[in-house]
Amino acid sequence: xxxxxxxxxxxxxxxxxxxxxxxxxxxxxxxxxxxxxxxxxxxxxxxxxxxxxxxxxxxxxxxxxxxxxxxxxxxxxxxxxxxxxxxxxxxxxxxxxxxxxxxxxxxxxxxxxxxxxxxxxxxxxxxxxxxxxxxxxxxxxxxxxxxxxxxxxxxxxxxxxxxxxxxxxxxxxxxxxxxxxxxxxxxxxxxxxxxxxxxxxxxxxxxxxxxxxxxxxxxxxxxxxxxxxxxxxxxxxxxxxxxxxxxxxxxxxxxxxxxxxxxxxxxxxxxxxxxxxxxxxxxxxxxxxxxxxxxxxxxxxxxxxxxxxxxxxxxxxxxxxxxxxxxxxxxxxxxxxxxxxxxxxxxxxxxxxxxxxxxxxxxxxxxxxxxxxxxxxxxxxx
Amino acid sequence: xxxxxxxxxxxxxxxxxxxxxxxxxxxxxxxxxxxxxxxxxxxxxxxxxxxxxxxxxxxxxxxxxxxxxxxxxxxxxxxxxxxxxxxxxxxxxxxxxxxxxxxxxxxxxxxxxxxxxxxxxxxxxxxxxxxxxxxxxxxxxxxxxxxxxxxxxxxxxxxxxxxxxxxxxxxxxxxxxxxxxxxxxxxxxxxxxxxxxxxxxxxxxxxxxxxxxxxxxxxxxxxxxxxxxxxxxxxxxxxxxxxxxxxxxxxxxxxxxxxxxxxxxxxxxxxxxxxxxxxxxxxxxxxxxxxxxxxxxxxxxxxxxxxxxxxxxxxxxxxxxxxxxxxxxxxxxxxxxxxxxxxxxxxxxxxxxxxxxxxxxxxxxxxxxxxxxxxxxxxxxxxxxxxxxxxxxxxxxxxxxxxxxxxxxxxxxxxxxxxxxxxxxxxxxxxxxxxxxxxxxxxxxxxxxxxxxxxxxxxxxxxxxxx
Numbered sequence: 001x002x003x004x005x006x007x008x009x010x011x012x013x014x015x016x017x018x019x020x021x022x023x024x025x026x027x028x029x030x031x032x033x034x035x036x037x038x039x040x041x042x043x044x045x046x047x048x049x050x051x052x053x054x055x056x057x058x059x060x061x062x063x064x065x066x067x068x069x070x071x072x073x074x075x076x077x078x079x080x081x082x083x084x085x086x087x088x089x090x091x092x093x094x095x096x097x098x099x100x101x102x103x104x105x106x107x108x109x110x111x112x113x114x115x116x117x118x119x120x121x122x123x124x125x126x127x128x129x130x131x132x133x134x135x136x137x138x139x140x141x142x143x144x145x146x147x148x149x150x151x152x153x154x155x156x157x158x159x160x161x162x163x164x165x166x167x168x169x170x171x172x173x174x175x176x177x178x179x180x181x182x183x184x185x186x187x188x189x190x191x192x193x194x195x196x197x198x199x200x201x202x203x204x205x206x207x208x209x210x211x212x213x214x215x216x217x218x219x220x221x222x223x224x225x226x227x228x229x230x231x232x233x234x235x236x237x238x239x240x241x242x243x244x245x246x247x248x249x250x251x252x253x254x255x256x257x258x259x260x261x262x263x264x265x266x267x268x269x270x271x272x273x274x275x276x277x278x279x280x281x282x283x284x285x286x287x288x289x290x291x292x293x294x295x296x297x298x299x300x301x302x303x304x305x306x307x308x309x310x311x312x313x314x315x316x317x318x319x320x321x322x323x324x325x326x327x328x329x330x331x332x333x334x335x336x337x338x339x340x341x342x343x344x345x346x347x348x349x350x351x352x353x354x355x356x357x358x359x360x361x362x363x364x365x366x367x368x369x370x371x372x373x374x375x376x377x378x379x380x381x382x
Numbered sequence: 383x384x385x386x387x388x389x390x391x392x393x394x395x396x397x398x399x400x401x402x403x404x405x406x407x408x409x410x411x412x413x414x415x416x417x418x419x420x421x422x423x424x425x426x427x428x429x430x431x432x433x434x435x436x437x438x439x440x441x442x443x444x445x446x447x448x449x450x451x452x453x454x455x456x457x458x459x460x461x462x463x464x465x466x467x468x469x470x471x472x473x474x475x476x477x478x479x480x481x482x483x484x485x486x487x488x489x490x491x492x493x494x495x496x497x498x499x500x501x502x503x504x505x506x507x508x509x510x511x512x513x514x515x516x517x518x519x520x521x522x523x524x525x526x527x528x529x530x531x532x533x534x535x536x537x538x539x540x541x542x543x544x545x546x547x548x549x550x551x552x553x554x555x556x557x558x559x560x561x562x563x564x565x566x567x568x569x570x571x572x573x574x575x576x577x578x579x580x581x582x583x584x585x586x587x588x589x590x591x592x593x594x595x596x597x598x599x600x601x602x603x604x605x606x607x608x609x610x611x612x613x614x615x616x617x618x619x620x621x622x623x624x625x626x627x628x629x630x631x632x633x634x635x636x637x638x639x640x641x642x643x644x645x646x647x648x649x650x651x652x653x654x655x656x657x658x659x660x661x662x663x664x665x666x667x668x669x670x671x672x673x674x675x676x677x678x679x680x681x682x683x684x685x686x687x688x689x690x691x692x693x694x695x696x697x698x699x700x701x702x703x704x705x706x707x708x709x710x711x712x713x714x715x716x717x718x719x720x721x722x723x724x725x726x727x728x729x730x731x732x733x734x735x736x737x738x739x740x741x742x743x744x745x746x747x748x749x750x751x752x753x754x755x756x757x758x759x760x761x762x763x764x765x766x767x768x769x770x771x772x773x774x775x776x777x778x779x780x781x782x783x784x785x786x787x788x789x790x791x792x793x794x795x796x797x798x799x800x801x802x803x804x805x806x807x808x809x810x811x812x813x814x815x816x817x818x819x820x821x822x823x824x825x826x827x828x829x830x831x832x833x834x835x836x837x838x839x840x841x842x843x844x845x846x847x848x849x
Contacts, residue, residue: 001817006572009822013575014399016829020392037393047426054424058388064837071834079792083838084594087786100787103780106603147783155786165780 020063027062036060073263085258093153094209094255094268099145100154102365107168109175120338120367121175123374124360127342128181130379131358137234140176140183141225141361142169143213143302146206148364149190153208169364182232184225193220209253209268211363212305215275218316225359226323234357235294238326241281242318248274249310254301275306278318286313290327291351295320297330298345299361300337308332316361329355337362338370342377349380383424385631386585386836394421395635402639403566411538411561414639418541422507429505432471437540439467440515441533447522448529457523464519468512475504480706507547509703513670515540518554520674527555535561544635548628550646550666553673557641564640572822574637576814579825581630583832584810588803589624590842591796592616598787600757600767604778610770612788612797614750617757619800622651625664630810645811651749651804654741655731656720659749667703671696682725693725694718704756709764713755720748742805 001009025035036057043049058064075081080088087095109121128138148165151158158165167187176183194205205217213221229235250270259265278287297303297317307315321328329351333341337360345351352358362370383390398417405413423430446452446460479499486496518536521527530536539561545552599605599613629646636643646666653659660668672681676696682689694715701714724731733744751768758764769775813821 001572001819001822003568005819005822006568006817009817009826010568010572010575012826013579013829014396016826016833017391018396021396024392045423045427050424050427054387054389057393061388061392061837064388067834068837071831071838074834075792075838079790079795081790081792084840088790089786095786097787100783101598101601104598104603104784104787105601147780151780151783154783157782157785165783166778167780 020061024060024062069261069263072259072261076261076264076267082256082264083259086255087154089150089154090156091153092208093150094253095147095154096145096211096255096258096365098369099147099211099365102145102368103147103165103167105368107368109168109172118373118375120172120370120374121179123338123342123376124176124181125179126376127360127379131352134352134380136352136355137357138181139225139229139234139357139359140181141186141221141299141359142173142183142367143221143361143363144169144187144190145364146211148187149194150204150206167364169367172367182228184228186221186224189220189224190217203274207251207253207271207273209255209271210251211254212302215249215273215306215314218306218314219276219319222316222319222323226320229324229357235324238324240321240326242287242322242325243279243281244276244322245279246274247277247311247314248272249306251310273306275311275314276319277311277314278322279313287318287321288313288327289317289330291329292354293327293329294354294356295324295326295328295359296351296355296357297328297359297361298337298341299330299332299359300341300363300366301332301334302363303330303332303361304334320359335366336371338366339372339375339377342379346377346379352379383421385628385635386582386842388836389424391582391833391836399638412534414543415534415537415541418538418543418546421543422541422546425506426503432505432508433511433541434537436468436471436512436515437533437537440464440519440540441530441536443467443519444522444529444536447519461519461523465516468516472508472512475502475508477702477706478502510549510551511540511546513551514553517551517670517674521553521555521558527558530558531562542636542641544639544641545629545632545643548625548632549664550629550632550643551670552643552666553670556644560641566640570637570640570642573814573817574634576634576817576822576825577630577637577810578634579829579832580810580813581627581632581634583828584623584627584630584803586832586835586839587828588796588800589620589622589627590839591793592620592623592800593842595788595793595797596620596757599784600763602781602784604766604775604781605770605784606777606782607770607773609781609784609788610767611750614754614757614767614771616788616793616797618651618746618750618753619797619804621753621756622647622804623800626809633811645809647809649805649807649809651746652742652807653745653749654738655724655729655734655745656717656748657724657729659745660717660721667700671700675699689725690722693722697721707759709755709758709761712761713752716752716755 021037025037028035039056040053043053072083082088082094085097087097087100089095109119124138124140131138144167147154148167148169151165170185170187173183173185190205199205199214199216203216204214205220206213230237249272251273252265252270253268256265256268279285280287297320299316303316305315307313307317309315317328317330331341331344331348331351333344336344341360383394385391394417401417402410402413419430419433422433443460443464447457452460479502482497482499486499489496518527518530518539522529530539539552539554539557542552593616596613596617599609599616602609602613605613626647633643633645644666646664648662648665650659650662653662676692679692679695680688681692684692697714697718698711699714701710701712701717704710704713731741731744733741736744751771754767754771755764758767766775
């Protein structure tokens with residue numbers, strides 16, 4: 001290569017590597033900030049300070065923020081790649097990768113019970129014992145992940161009739177039942193429904209582009225739970241009458257929102273979801289929780305969807321309340337059903353006063369990936 | 383510090399290049415030593431002192447070895463001190479926990495109490511810099527190199543940041559002259575830029591995405607046959623583009639600073655036998671082990687059975703060098719057995735009669751089996767994985783959902799690109815050696831894309847950092 005080209009080539013390289021820091025410093029000075037890079041000299045060069053400085057420099061980089069979006073968009077347009085958290089299924093279905101990882105990767109449940117153990121079996125049985133000492137019963141409701149119910153929408157391989165998913169959750173359910181814990185198995189009813197009662201065209205039991213269940217499915221799940229409560233006779237049926245009101249909402253996919261690229265979001269318009277709002281018959285007002293209820297429901301975003309999200313009062317809690325004929329109390333922590341929701345309960349333990357039953361819902365992937373694991377939580381001070 | 387990080391590309395490298403070329407020549411080695419210590423200490427500052435200690439010991443031993451009138455015993459003593467100090471450091475930080483753990487298993491077997499284990503952290507790159515540092519005293523002892531002019535020259539050699547953490551392993555006698563005098567030309571600088579860009583691109587655009595595929599498959603409970611093969615091929619590409627990418631970046635950075643490092647890879651997946659593979663894979667380690675271990679053991683000059691034994695010793699220790707774990711030792715033994723078998727057949731394989739593509743294909747498959755051992759954390763895992771590759775493990779639970787994770791348009795496209803480049807005869811050095819205008823423009827575009835891609839990736843260190 002002639003020397004002049006060598007110089008131009010080298011110049012391009014040097015321009016690229018010098019332009020980024022110089023532009024960054026220029027922008028920071030223009031915005032009246034102290035240049036981020038000066039932070040390096042203001043603290044001792046300890047391991048923690050250096051790590052902190054490095055991530056600060058990366059996070060605040062104007063170039064990184066700008067180009068990251070473009071690269072993700074380019075990868076989507078060229079290769080249909082939606083990033084590390086999202087899996088593109090068939091017929092436009094989207095899946096959350098940890099949901100699939102939970103099913104595919106090995107997971108060994110702890111063989112023994114430890115009162116302070118960091119595993120779902122110990123956490124649930126310990127919580128059951130804590131409540132039992134106060135005369136409160138516990139019911140567990142693990143929610144099947146979308147990939148467990150719609151594996152054929154993830155890959156053509158799962159379309160064969162003998163390819164039903166054997167989730168680790170079923171093992172946990174079986175062990176909990178053996179330990180005397182009341183667990184609702186929604187896998188079987190959901191699969192049976194899918195096989196025998198296909199939803200009307202364009203509708204499904206789970207949302208196509210979201211991690212959650214559909215507006216109709218919450219009512220089905222609430223029905224299964226309510227039926228079990230009646231059979232066990234744990235809570236008396238109330239007398240409050242509720243009516244149903246069919247509404248449609250447009251829901252933006254939580255999976256696509258994780259990608260955080262506006263250009264990609266535009267490719268996935270909001271899904272139309274039909275659901276039933278629960279309305280208090282006497283007042284005509286939408287369902288509202290009652291903290292004095294004998295039933296407390298704990299859980300994650302599967303409880304929040306349609307309930308406090310749009311359209312409101314159409315989620316699992318409202319439907320369960322309608323079937324039990326009395327309002328319920330609830331504590332919902334997005335993504336935190338494994339430990340955070342119990343910690344929240346321990347901070348407002350008065351909520352448990354007068355309770356007969358606690359229903360604890362969590363999505364199955366939390367068995368392995370629950371935020372903060374399955375820590376022991378001393379719900380009661382004593 | 384990682385080459386493929388924001389801090390390195392946009393802060394450390396521009397600063398080093400600017401300051402290096404502004405400084406008078408006499409100051410440059412000292413400057414490189416200081417910035418190399420910063421580069422190394424960025425991870426854990428205290429470990430810089432460990433490297434300094436190794437350098438001080440080797441400098442002192444080197445002075446003794448090269449002192450006029452030093453007796454043979456004195457010189458030998460100094461050499462042994464250097465070797466023991468370096469291997470001692472390596473043994474303590476890399477093999478101490480492994481040894482005590484194995485000892486405890488034996489003790490428990492005989493009903494004795496287990497020994498307490500002191501938890502140690504493996505200093506990054508220790509396997510590389512101790513070997514390099516040791517090569518100085520060995521070369522001096524053998525009379526294959528002259529002593530350094532100053533302590534800062536030896537410090538510069540040991541700490542030189544481009545190849546400090548993951549090689550290539552540079553022997554002292556390879557760059558002794560360059561530490562003294564090295565030229566800086568546009569040709570050398572621009573070719574360094576080209577090699578660096580290619581290495582950077584290999585790591586960001588090929589190795590990291592292949593790593594995600596391999597991770598998904600190796601983490602699966604019991605992958606179906608096709609997926610297991612896809613996974614191990616992805617790992618083969620990951621480790622090759624990761625490690626050769628690092629080596630290319632090291633060689634490229636070396637040229638930016640006036641050094642010429644030997645190449646570390648020569649299209650290894652085009653090898654026609656395992657013997658050929660080891661001539662092409664991690665060349666600097668293979669030649670180091672050959673010159674400093676195999677030949678001193680007698681090499682192939684001490685009879686047939688000793689030759690096989692020497693080969694096995696070298697490969698077992700080569701495996702152990704990669705990590706304190708029996709799976710690495712077994713990986714080394716597997717290659718040792720194959721090398722011995724080929725030597726027994728007069729350096730020919732049983733499939734040497736096949737056409738070239740057949741020989742390359744079978745060698746690649748043999749290497750794939752070894753990568754299963756290399757990638758698996760335990761023997762049990764390796765056993766199950768090999769079973770899955772051979773269709774002997776039943777597909778359980780939801781493993782067939784793996785297809786959705788790995789056979790994506792992006793992964794299939796990148797896999798095809800990896801296959802093309804891995805089986806292409808040209809390495810980065812060859813490609814850059816005849817740099818045309820079109821290639822230069824391609825490199826700039828590819829560099830911009832790779833930087834954009836780097837911004838979308840989470841922290842992803844090089845595989846060989848763990849060794």
